[in-house]
Amino acid sequence: MIQDELSRLRLKLIAVTLAFSFIPLLSLGLGLYAKFYDTYTEKIYGNLRNLADNKKVTIDLFLTERVAQLSNLALTESYADLSGDAYLERIFGVLQLHSKSFLDLQVIDQNGICVSYVGPYQLRGIDYSHEDWFRTVMAKGIHISDVFMGFRKYPHFNIAVSRREGDRTWVLRAAIDSDIFDSLVRTIQLGKSGDAFLLNAQHVLQTKPRFGHDMFDTVPFPDIPRFSGTRVDELSIGGEVSLYAMTWLNLKDWLLVIKDDPGEELLPLYRARWLLILLLCGGGTLIVIGAVFIANGTVRELIRAEREKATLDASLTQSSKMAALGKLAAGVAHEVNNPLAIIMEKAGWMRDLLSEEDIKASPNFQEFADAVAKIEFHVRRAKDVTHRLLGFARRMEPTQENLDVNLLLEQTRSFLENEANFRGIAFVRDYQADLPHIESDASQLQQVFLNILDNAIDAIDKNGSITIVTRKLPDTPEVEIAITDTGNGIPRETLEKIFDPFFTTKKVGEGTGLGLTISYSIIEKLGGRIKVASEEGKGTTFRITLPVSS
Amino acid sequence: MGLRVLAVDDEADFIETLVKRFTYRQIPVTAAGNGPDALALLERESFDVVILDMRMPGMDGLAVLQEIKKRHPLVEVIILTGHASVESGMQGMSLGAYDYVLKPVDFGELLEKAKKAYERKKLNESRADA
Numbered sequence: 001m002i003q004d005e006l007s008r009l010r011l012k013l014i015a016v017t018l019a020f021s022f023i024p025l026l027s028l029g030l031g032l033y034a035k036f037y038d039t040y041t042e043k044i045y046g047n048l049r050n051l052a053d054n055k056k057v058t059i060d061l062f063l064t065e066r067v068a069q070l071s072n073l074a075l076t077e078s079y080a081d082l083s084g085d086a087y088l089e090r091i092f093g094v095l096q097l098h099s100k101s102f103l104d105l106q107v108i109d110q111n112g113i114c115v116s117y118v119g120p121y122q123l124r125g126i127d128y129s130h131e132d133w134f135r136t137v138m139a140k141g142i143h144i145s146d147v148f149m150g151f152r153k154y155p156h157f158n159i160a161v162s163r164r165e166g167d168r169t170w171v172l173r174a175a176i177d178s179d180i181f182d183s184l185v186r187t188i189q190l191g192k193s194g195d196a197f198l199l200n201a202q203h204v205l206q207t208k209p210r211f212g213h214d215m216f217d218t219v220p221f222p223d224i225p226r227f228s229g230t231r232v233d234e235l236s237i238g239g240e241v242s243l244y245a246m247t248w249l250n251l252k253d254w255l256l257v258i259k260d261d262p263g264e265e266l267l268p269l270y271r272a273r274w275l276l277i278l279l280l281c282g283g284g285t286l287i288v289i290g291a292v293f294i295a296n297g298t299v300r301e302l303i304r305a306e307r308e309k310a311t312l313d314a315s316l317t318q319s320s321k322m323a324a325l326g327k328l329a330a331g332v333a334h335e336v337n338n339p340l341a342i343i344m345e346k347a348g349w350m351r352d353l354l355s356e357e358d359i360k361a362s363p364n365f366q367e368f369a370d371a372v373a374k375i376e377f378h379v380r381r382a383k384d385v386t387h388r389l390l391g392f393a394r395r396m397e398p399t400q401e402n403l404d405v406n407l408l409l410e411q412t413r414s415f416l417e418n419e420a421n422f423r424g425i426a427f428v429r430d431y432q433a434d435l436p437h438i439e440s441d442a443s444q445l446q447q448v449f450l451n452i453l454d455n456a457i458d459a460i461d462k463n464g465s466i467t468i469v470t471r472k473l474p475d476t477p478e479v480e481i482a483i484t485d486t487g488n489g490i491p492r493e494t495l496e497k498i499f500d501p502f503f504t505t506k507k508v509g510e511g512t513g514l515g516l517t518i519s520y521s522i523i524e525k526l527g528g529r530i531k532v533a534s535e536e537g538k539g540t541t542f543r544i545t546l547p548v549s550s
Numbered sequence: 551m552g553l554r555v556l557a558v559d560d561e562a563d564f565i566e567t568l569v570k571r572f573t574y575r576q577i578p579v580t581a582a583g584n585g586p587d588a589l590a591l592l593e594r595e596s597f598d599v600v601i602l603d604m605r606m607p608g609m610d611g612l613a614v615l616q617e618i619k620k621r622h623p624l625v626e627v628i629i630l631t632g633h634a635s636v637e638s639g640m641q642g643m644s645l646g647a648y649d650y651v652l653k654p655v656d657f658g659e660l661l662e663k664a665k666k667a668y669e670r671k672k673l674n675e676s677r678a679d680a
């Protein structure tokens with residue numbers, strides 16, 4: 001019952017301690033982690049975005065410059081001049097001075113026929129009128145193609161611009177080495193598995209990526225509608241999650257993609273996460289141990305207090321039991337004494353009459369005499385009981401005399417000397433010579449010693465020894481008297497009954513069972529304690545502790 | 551002239567037997583059932599030893615004892631008590647009783663004490679005469 005309650009209390013204590021420790025610990029840990037996570041990813045995303053921005057500006061700048069060069073040329077030179085191969089060649093030379101990436105240059109009339117050409121191939125006379133790019137440049141004034149191999153077997157792209165001159169329109173078209181993009185994206189400083197590439201609107205690679213694909217492969221990339229600025233996203237492509245910074249070029253519908261391995265970039269973050277988990281586990285274990293420790297300690301304290309209370313209660317009940325019993329016993333004994341007195345007198349009177357001559361002659365004389373003797377014997381027995389009861393119930397205040405316990409024990413022992421000698425019982429005396437005198441009631445103490453020594457002699461019956469030890473207790477102002485006998489001992493189950501009134505194992509007429517009851521109440525009244533330890537068949541020790549001064 | 555006893559107790563059976571046993575031993579004895587009767591008897595006749603029970607209804611033994619000692623200082627009193635406490639006996643003795651006997655009484659002991667009390671009374675009387 002109480003055990004259940006205590007274990008429930010223990011659990012409750014543990015739970016409360018854990019709750020109040022874990023909640024702050026967890027919120028602190030997780031809060032810090034979240035903050036760190038945010039800041040850190042913010043930084044990584046920021047870095048990637050910057051990188052992408054910069055590259056985009058560079059690529060855009062490159063394209064803008066090339067377009068501007070061609071446009072300037074178209075605006076400043078006339079169709080008549082440029083359609084001559086020799087002049088075109090000179091102009092091409094000037095262009096290449098600015099940029100080595102120009103591969104060739106051609107002039108196309110409004111019917112789509114190449115009229116002049118400078119470059120490694122013979123393209124003059126070719127008809128472009130059915131090509132898509134030709135229609136676009138005629139309509140919009142400019143066209144930038146995707147990167148392709150062409151018959152050059154070399155990745156390049158074309159820029160074409162158109163010019164209206166009088167009533168006709170002509171087109172200036174240049175092939176441009178796309179190596180420049182490769183080198184631009186390749187110079188991006190990336191980690192081990194980082195990558196950078198350009199994609200056209202159909203997800204066809206315009207540069208050669210570091211890993212996985214070749215140029216002109218179609219990459220399984222999600223459709224990214226055109227947007228302005230730079231975006232950084234975590235995307236899962238081909239079952240692999242990576243960070244992607246993406247930005248559309250201004251002049252061409254190419255998407256610049258910078259890929260970064262989050263694992264690599266976020267490594268410090270993962271480390272921090274592990275550290276956090278480790279710290280939480282460590283802290284958690286400590287807290288659990290602490291909580292269990294505290295709860296166990298508290299419960300142990302409670303149990304101890306409970307036990308103390310129980311013993312106190314027990315001794316209180318014992319003494320109030322004694323007091324109530326004392327009053328009752330005194331009343332009963334007194335009432336019983338008067339009829340006993342009458343029986344005694346009547347028996348005495350019968351004994352008187354038995355000495356008359358005529359009765360002596362009666363054949364039953366002996367029977368009468370025996371009966372009277374028996375009546376007197378049993379009245380005396382009853383008298384023993386009532387007198388002891390009255391002695392026990394005596395509410396006399398104990399006197400206070402300065403007494404020598406050793407001397408008192410010696411006197412008391414001497415009363416029993418003859419009886420002990422007769423039964424072959426030796427006394428072993430171990431008195432502390434400088435035992436302090438105590439303030440107590442000599443006659444009541446003597447009664448106690450007499451009771452205990454009497455019991456010891458009865459327990460030994462024949463041949464044995466009784467050891468009497470007196471000691472000053474080292475820690476408290478008390479003296480201890482230990483009386484040990486080599487008697488038959490007390491069985492465990494009766495050990496707690498021996499102080500009960502009328503508990504006796506002795507023959508009818510030999511023991512009242514009040515000796516120890518009275519001894520107990522006397523010692524208690526004198527402010528001391530009485531304890532018993534016994535081993536069946538070996539002997540018994542009674543220990544009396546008395547205060548030096550009351 | 552021998553010992554004359556007055557026995558005072560409210561227990562009729564007890565006092566009756568006591569009277570029989572004294573008479574059987576040729577000791578003149580008179581019984582009284584309570585304190586006032588005893589005091590009245592003491593006024594009329596002279597006794598040497600009063601055997602006085604402590605607990606009686608009405609006037610109790612101690613009061614009777616005090617009264618006897620006041621009026622007849624030479625009369626010796628032996629206290630009978632059912633209270634086996636030494637101190638009630640002691641209290642009686644401090645009030646002038648010769649001795650006390652615990653109930654149930656051992657008649658031999660009582661007789662012994664009565665005789666001794668008588669001797670002391672004789673002694674006191676001779677001293678008073680001198």
Ligand SMILES: Nc1ncnc2c1ncn2[C@@H]1O[C@H](COP(=O)(O)OP(=O)(O)OP(=O)(O)O)[C@@H](O)[C@H]1O
Nearest residue numbers: 455456459489498504505511512513514515516540
């Ligand atoms: N030293 C002892 N060794 C063995 N048993 C003992 C000892 N002291 C007491 N006891 C047991 O305790 C019982 C109670 O003892 P207690 O002194 O109260 O009564 P008693 O000795 O039986 O009667 P009384 O004291 O009236 O003679 C005894 O009957 C005996 O069984």
Ligand SMILES: [Mg+2]
Nearest residue numbers: 451454455515
């Ligand atoms: Mg005993």
